[in-house]
Amino acid sequence: MYPQAFHYHRASSLKEAATMLVQLGEEAKLLAGGQSLIPLMKLRFASPQHLVDLNFIPGTSYVKEENGALQFGALTRHAEIENSATAGEIPIIHDCAAGIADAQVRNRGTIGGSIAEADPSGDWATVLLTQAAEVRCLGPGADSERTVPLNQFITDAYTTVLAHGELVSEIVVKIPPKGTGGAYLAFKRTAPVYPTASAAVQLSMDGDVCKDAAIALGCVGLTAIKATEAEATLHGQQVTDRVIAAAMEAARAAADPQPDMRGSAEYKRALVSALVKRAIKIAMRRARGEQVEASHIYA
Amino acid sequence: MPETFERVPIKLKVNGKSRAVSVEPRTLLVELLREGLDLTGTHVGCDTTYCGACTVLMNGAAVKSCTIYAVQADGAEIVTVEGLEKDGQLHPIQKAFGESYGLQCGYCTPGLLLSTYQLLSSNKQPNEKEIRKAIAGNTCRCTGYQNIFKAIRLAAQNTKGT
Numbered sequence: 001m002y003p004q005a006f007h008y009h010r011a012s013s014l015k016e017a018a019t020m021l022v023q024l025g026e027e028a029k030l031l032a033g034g035q036s037l038i039p040l041m042k043l044r045f046a047s048p049q050h051l052v053d054l055n056f057i058p059g060t061s062y063v064k065e066e067n068g069a070l071q072f073g074a075l076t077r078h079a080e081i082e083n084s085a086t087a088g089e090i091p092i093i094h095d096c097a098a099g100i101a102d103a104q105v106r107n108r109g110t111i112g113g114s115i116a117e118a119d120p121s122g123d124w125a126t127v128l129l130t131q132a133a134e135v136r137c138l139g140p141g142a143d144s145e146r147t148v149p150l151n152q153f154i155t156d157a158y159t160t161v162l163a164h165g166e167l168v169s170e171i172v173v174k175i176p177p178k179g180t181g182g183a184y185l186a187f188k189r190t191a192p193v194y195p196t197a198s199a200a201v202q203l204s205m206d207g208d209v210c211k212d213a214a215i216a217l218g219c220v221g222l223t224a225i226k227a228t229e230a231e232a233t234l235h236g237q238q239v240t241d242r243v244i245a246a247a248m249e250a251a252r253a254a255a256d257p258q259p260d261m262r263g264s265a266e267y268k269r270a271l272v273s274a275l276v277k278r279a280i281k282i283a284m285r286r287a288r289g290e291q292v293e294a295s296h297i298y299a
Numbered sequence: 300m301p302e303t304f305e306r307v308p309i310k311l312k313v314n315g316k317s318r319a320v321s322v323e324p325r326t327l328l329v330e331l332l333r334e335g336l337d338l339t340g341t342h343v344g345c346d347t348t349y350c351g352a353c354t355v356l357m358n359g360a361a362v363k364s365c366t367i368y369a370v371q372a373d374g375a376e377i378v379t380v381e382g383l384e385k386d387g388q389l390h391p392i393q394k395a396f397g398e399s400y401g402l403q404c405g406y407c408t409p410g411l412l413l414s415t416y417q418l419l420s421s422n423k424q425p426n427e428k429e430i431r432k433a434i435a436g437n438t439c440r441c442t443g444y445q446n447i448f449k450a451i452r453l454a455a456q457n458t459k460g461t
Contacts, residue, residue: 001346005304008324008370031371038327038366039348051324055371079360102436103414104351107360108367191435192349 003041007050014060014169017052019140022165024050030167031055032075032113035105063087072171074112082106089175091286092182092200096127099296102191112168118154118223121194125154126218127184129226130202132174139166157222180204181286183279186218186296187271189262195219195296196262199275205287210234220255220272227254230276244280248273309373313338314382322369329353329364332379340380340409344438351437354410355379361417380409392416392454401450403441411437415451419458
């Protein structure tokens with residue numbers, strides 16, 4: 001399968017890429033890892049006239065720790081995050097990176113591309129919605145940098161606040177303090193496909209009592225959904241099975257899934273609430289300092 | 300759509316050999332390998348980033364060559380299944396697949412060999428879970444995978460210390 005013909009441009013800096021976007025107009029698109037865009041182009045769901053390749057820009061792929069936060073360059077591949085000890089300081093980040101698609105796709109796909117693509121089934125947005133995360137954006141002008149909180153970055157399916165000519169340069173995630181724990185679980189039929197549903201949970205615990213909770217649901221709406229009612233059921237509570245059941249019920253209600261070949265809406269609601277339950281249990285154990293492995297679930 | 304199909308000159312190393320070619324931007328890496336360089340060992344299966352039959356190594360990392368434009372491989376080192384044998388001798392991974400009956404029709408095999416290659420280059424003694432994870436992006440419709448797992452275990456054994 002061939003995409004429609006396009007003009008190819010290679011940027012040597014992010015700034016230049018932003019300038020190229022403006023010069024080339026609305027028919028230009030950025031090429032990061034290409035693991036979503038190239039399949040879309042081959043199926044001719046997308047036929048941009050111009051592609052601006054970001055892959056040859058030096059210094060855009062890194063995981064750094066600074067001022068109690070992790071910084072991810074926009075072009076950092078999922079595999080690099082998966083294998084980074086620094087990124088492993090936030091276990092939920094490792095859960096996400098290590099579970100995306102398969103080894104080949106993780107070697108190419110990028111965190112910046114995933115966020116900017118804003119696919120409703122993407123993994124990163126769901127996970128980062130439970131974190132204190134920010135997206136650094138860059139435009140062509142001298143004063144065109146801005147930082148957008150992640151929960152304001154994605155506005156709709158495949159839609160972000162990025163203006164044409166603006167791009168993601170870095171993603172910053174604050175390292176959660178001790179006594180907190182998070183987990184991300186996605187349910188997939190096989191490795192290379194998008195999940196049927198996913199759940200990210202971040203808990204701040206004081207003994208058995210939950211001080212703070214962040215819960216996000218993936219693949220069950222036009223964007224990742226912050227399940228605030230589910231979070232509220234945990235706040236200030238001893239996390240008993242009864243409380244978890246209430247959180248599950250609230251998550252089920254917050255989900256707004258579309259029926260498709262991966263399952264009916266009702267099935268996905270049931271699935272996402274079960275994932276919330278499992279993720280809560282892992283997050284609690286991690287908050288206690290236990291090393292727990294969590295990864296995508298196949299069936 | 301552009302009216303002229305401009306071609307872009309690129310240089311890359313394929314199986315150790317330097318190549319200079321010019322490609323249309325929309326040419327996929329797998330098409331360059333198969334049609335342009337006559338290396339038909341790399342297969343096209345699903346053509347949708349699913350099956351992994353087109354897996355090659357790009358700068359040492361396993362990638363799906365149906366989901367990379369050839370222009371993106373400018374300056375890269377590519378290894379295809381043709382690059383595994385040395386001096387007419389099969390690579391130990393290839394031998395292990397043969398000895399373990401890790402293939403039937405063989406269509407998925409080039410991709411599986413290269414995914415295995417990447418696994419064993421960073422992890423000499425992978426456990427069962429790591430083996431499964433490493434080839435999760437490679438679909439086989441013949442074998443039921445058991446002999447493939449056996450082949451990878453054998454390959455790990457035979458390449459230990461290399």
